[in-house]
Amino acid sequence: MFKHILVPTDGSKLSAKAIRIAVRLARDTGAKLTGAYVIAPYVSPSYSEGVIYASTVSQSRYKMLTEREARKALAAVEREARISRVHYGSATQTAFNPWEGIIRAAKAKKCDLIVMASHGRRGLAGLLLGSETTKVLTHSKIPVLVCR
DSSP states (O other): SSSSSEEEOOOOOOHHHHHHHHHHHHHHTTTTEEEEEEOOOOOOOOOTTTEOOOSSSSSSHHHHHHHHHHHHHHHHHHHOOOOOOOOOOEEEESSHEEEHHHHHHHHHOOOOOEEEEEOOOOHHHHHHHOOOOHHHHHOSSOOOOEEE
């Protein structure tokens, strides 16, 4: 069946549900589990005619804060995996688009399944907000199990 499962997390309650399902699936199939967290890259201050963008956070502080959030989110995956005695690893990716980071992490770790959550937004909310899950489904050649 599956040998290596990737479960992306953002630390939300919704992703916690996907984590529980991924851990259970990994335990039942004897697969390894990798938790993934995608960090948006730091945007440097920019200045141009009529426009000034200045971040209130330095690049080193941004890195420290985002790495702390990644560790916190991935710790939840590790905790669930440890309780269920599932072999666990983690991956942190930097990407402007979370879906690209998720797919990149899955390829880099040679995962054969991605288990992720979806808000299930439809209609105008889905159109305006978009869906990282939909983008992963659209662009991934690796099978994706969606939890709602």
